[in-house]
Structure formats: C-alpha cells, structure tokens
Amino acid sequence: MLLLLLSLFFFTNSCAGQTTISSGHTHAIPFPTHDNLNVKKSLSQATQIPPLPKTxxxxxxxxxxxxxxxxxxxxxxxxxxxxxxxxxxxxxxxxxxxxxxxxxxxxxxxxxxxxxxxxxxxxxxxxxxxxxxxxxxxxxxxxxxxxxxxxxxxxxxxxxxxxxxxxxxxxxxxxxxxxxxxxxxxxxxxxxxxxxxxxxxxxxxxxxxxxxxxxxxxxxxxxxxxxxxxxxxxxxxxxxxxxxxxxxxxxxxxxxxxxxxxxxxxxxxxxxxxxxxxxxxxxxxxxxxxxxGREIIPVGAVWVPLLRSIRAPTTYYIGLSGLGVGNIKLPISEDVFRLTEQGNGGVIMDIGTSVTRLPKVAYETLRYIYMTQIATIPRAPSFSQLDTCYDLNGLGTVQVPTISFFFTGGQIWTLAAKNILIPVNKRGIFCFAFAPSPTGISIIGNLQQQGIQITIDNSNGFVGFGPNNC
Missing domain, CATH: 2.40.70.10 (Acid Proteases)
Structure with a gap:
C-alpha cells in the first residue's frame, strides 16, 4: 500500500519532532506531531488594516x-x-x-x-x-x-x-x-x-x-x-x-x-x-x-474521493476515519463520521463555514486530549461559540501539538498551529477553532483549510489536498 505523507504546512525548523503511530493499516505513518505558533506575528497580521482595493x-x-x-x-x-x-x-x-x-x-x-x-x-x-x-x-x-x-x-x-x-x-x-x-x-x-x-x-x-x-x-x-x-x-x-x-x-x-x-x-x-x-x-x-481548469491540477496532491449524499447531492462530502492529536490516535469509532445510505451524518467540506464542527463525542475527545497536552498555557474565558481559549499575551512563540485528519483511504492531513489556535482579539487571546455539532454531521471549515491548495475535481469525483502552500 502506498502511504502518503501530508506535512504540507510545515517548515523544517518549525516542527519540534515527528513520531510514528499505528493507523490501523499495514504500516505505520509518520507525520509532524508539534508546531510552533508565532504569537506576535499572528497578532500583528490580524490587527493590520488592509489596503484599499484596486480601482x-x-x-x-x-x-x-x-x-x-x-x-x-x-x-x-x-x-x-x-x-x-x-x-x-x-x-x-x-x-x-x-x-x-x-x-x-x-x-x-x-x-x-x-x-x-x-x-x-x-x-x-x-x-x-x-x-x-x-x-x-x-x-x-x-x-x-x-x-x-x-x-x-x-x-x-x-x-x-x-x-x-x-x-x-x-x-x-x-x-x-x-x-x-x-x-x-x-x-x-x-x-x-x-x-x-x-x-x-x-x-x-x-x-x-x-x-x-x-x-x-x-x-x-x-x-x-x-x-x-x-x-x-x-x-x-x-x-x-x-x-x-x-x-x-x-x-x-x-x-x-x-x-x-x-x-x-x-x-x-x-x-x-x-x-x-x-x-x-x-x-x-x-x-x-x-x-x-484541469491543467492546474497539482502534481503530488493527496486525493480523497468525494461522497454524495441523497439528501444534499450538490454538497461536497469526504470520508473521515479518525483524528489524531500530537502522537495520539484518538479512540473514536469510524462510525461517528460515516455518511449513511439515508444521507445522515458524514463530513462536509465547506468554504463558507469558519470553525470545524465535529459530533459531540469526537469534539469532546479531541478537546480533552488537546487540553492535556498544553495544560501549562494560561486559560482564558470562552469567546462566542469557541469554548477553549488561551491567554498568549506577551508570549513570542509557543509550541503546540498538531491535529491530524485520518481519511478513509489511509491518507493523513496534518494541521499547523495557525489552523488550530486563532487570535480573536488584539489582547492576545487565542481560541481552539473547533466546536461541537449537535447532530452526526461534521463540517471542515475554512479556518482549517487555510494555507493549502485544495482542488475539487467534479468530473472524476475527488478532492485534492496540496501539495502547494499559499
């Protein structure tokens, strides 16, 4: 089986390390387990006033x-x-x-x-x-x-x-x-x-x-x-x-x-x-x-089949089998993310939703494991629907675990720190950019999609991740 490595968001000097865990396949899959979040740079960019649009x-x-x-x-x-x-x-x-x-x-x-x-x-x-x-x-x-x-x-x-x-x-x-x-x-x-x-x-x-x-x-x-x-x-x-x-x-x-x-x-x-x-x-x-255009299809992208729901046939669904935090594969059943024949559940790729939504059992497991791995970082009150926030005021760079999506075909998509903790105000409050879903439907939002080339091939029914950053 050809195992594909997705470390699309990371530079060599930004990864604190790599590890190998079992994903249930024949071989183990290596991927980055930690990334450095540049707090000052993120705040500086977030608070800048954009230039006027062109005439x-x-x-x-x-x-x-x-x-x-x-x-x-x-x-x-x-x-x-x-x-x-x-x-x-x-x-x-x-x-x-x-x-x-x-x-x-x-x-x-x-x-x-x-x-x-x-x-x-x-x-x-x-x-x-x-x-x-x-x-x-x-x-x-x-x-x-x-x-x-x-x-x-x-x-x-x-x-x-x-x-x-x-x-x-x-x-x-x-x-x-x-x-x-x-x-x-x-x-x-x-x-x-x-x-x-x-x-x-x-x-x-x-x-x-x-x-x-x-x-x-x-x-x-x-x-x-x-x-x-x-x-x-x-x-x-x-x-x-x-x-x-x-x-x-x-x-x-x-x-x-x-x-x-x-x-x-x-x-x-x-x-x-x-x-x-x-x-x-x-x-x-x-x-x-x-x-x-087909000529822009990137070489080296990881391709995941698009799924079709009978309830929403024009919406883009993908198959997800699990999640990882750092070097831990979370104990979540693949059934939690499954799209049924009746069109229930499933995982939607959506450019209009900002925060990734996960069924409650998946979200609570993800949040708990993530919180335990950054327990030394000061907490902050919740912000809007984001219930897990941190006070990074005055900090230059913090090291945090990555989050990985395990697709049903065996591919892995690993998020960088900037796609996980996001600034919500100029005082240095950063929040965990995930939220619970009250139903079995999951949504991968645009905050997690940022920074990577994503290609939709409607003719053949695939979505490609990477390999180009942006």
Missing part, C-alpha cells in the same frame, strides 16, 4: 497579466467596506455568521430542498453567508464586480439595474443597458424548462432566500463573464432586481457547489470540471487564489 482601471491592467483562469481570492473581512477595523468586533461578527450557517448545515432544517436544491420557482432556500470574494467582469465591455463565492450554493447572480430595493455594494450596480452581450432567457428555453423556474411576462424568473434572511429575485439571463484573462460567453446567471441583505458590499454571488447550474457545470469542456482554491489566512499579508 477598476488598475484591475483591468492586472487582469491582462494573470493566468487565464486565475483570480485573487479575498476574505470579506479584509475589504474596506466590511466596516470592521477592530479584531475583536470583526471576529465576533464572523462567529455570528458562522453559527447561522453551521446551524443550517447540521441542524433541524437540514433538508435536500434547502441545502442542495437547484433554484426553484418562487422563493427557494440556499446557503449564502459566504466568507470569500473574487472580482470579475460582467458584460461587454466588462463591468467589474466583487462576487461572494460559495461551495454550498449553485447559482451565479449579480444585482442589476433597475433594482428596488438594492443592497449597498462597493461597485456601481451592473447596468444591462451598457452591455452588448446581455440576453434574457425566455420561458420557452430548455434551460428554463429543465430546472422548472417560474415565468414572468415571458421571462424566465427565479428567487432565492438565504439562511441569513437575505433574498434576491429577478430574471435568468445569459451574459459574457471575464475571469482573469479569460472571456466566457453565454453564461447563464441571475439578474437580480429585488434584493435585501448581502452586507459584504459585494454585488452578487458565484455558486461553486456540485449542481447543474453552477458556472463549472456550464463550461465542462473548458475547465474539465476542475477548480482549485487557496485560502490565505483572513489576516494574511497577501490574497489567496481561485483557479479553474
């Missing part, structure tokens, strides 16, 4: 030099229109969004028609509450817009003039009258018939309500989209003219779930059904990236 002209000039399918990926809290300059207030707001999204994914409202459904006539439910944004051009000539991206939503849409009401956005609202490529999807279209959308005055219409109470309603259209240096024509998307919510300042949403109406599904011949993202830390000095 439209600067962005157009930059796009000409980009890889044809590559976009900068920014966290919404790093944008000036987020209105949060204080780390504590900013993170508190993020935790409120996180709690609402996670509750929808793992709570009582978890139903197929709500989580993974296509856009339906009337007002259908979708996830929304996205955490990352990209900047793309819509129309001919392109009118540049910030769009939220979400692996839990299927439709792409932008606010369109005239709209009443419109939510505030950083850029001027997209004006269809200024685009020579704008075309309305008629009710007689096979697109409209295939996904059973509504019909208003001969136009294919849609409506979505998001879990935070935001909503948008409008008309399905086809338009030209500029991604980096690439122009894509006849993309089916929503032109939203009745809106509320979306307080990020973005002008719309780019859905990247596994449904038939996503941008990826519309151009499989051009991208091969593959997209890859690097989530830079939300307080990092540089942006992350979102890239499309």
């Amino acid at each position: 439209q002209e600067e962005f157009k000039d930059e796009s000409r030099n980009k890889s044809s399918w590559k976009l900068n990926l920014l966290h919404r809290d790093e944008l000036p229109f987020s209105n949060f300059t204080d780390l504590g207030r900013r993170f508190q707001s993020r935790m409120r969004r996180d709690a609402r999204r996670a509750a929808h994914l793992i709570g009582a409202k978890y139903e197929a028609e709500e989580l993974g459904a296509e856009v339906v006539s009337g007002l259908g439910w979708d996830l929304g509450i996205a955490e990352y944004v990209v900047r793309i051009g819509v129309g001919t000539p392109p009118q540049y817009q910030y769009l939220e991206i979400d692996t839990g939503s299927n439709l792409m849409w932008v606010q369109c003039q005239p709209c009443k009401p419109c939510f505030p956005q950083y850029d001027p609202v997209f004006d269809p009258t200024r685009s020579s490529s704008f075309a309305i999807v008629p009710c007689s279209s096979t697109i409209c018939n295939r996904i059973h959308l509504g019909c208003t005055r001969g136009r294919c219409s849609y409506g979505i309500v998001y879990i935070d109470g935001s909503y948008n309603m409008g008309t399905m259209v086809q338009e030209t989209i500029t991604f980096g240096g690439t122009v894509v024509r006849d993309v089916t998307m929503g032109c939203s003219q009745t809106n509320q919510g979306m307080v990020t300042g973005a002008g719309g949403l780019l859905g990247l779930a596994g449904g038939s109406m996503t941008f990826m599904a519309q151009i499989p011949g051009q991208t091969g059904g593959v997209f890859s993202y690097c989530l830079a830390s939300w307080h990092a000095e540089s942006s992350g990236s979102l890239e499309f």
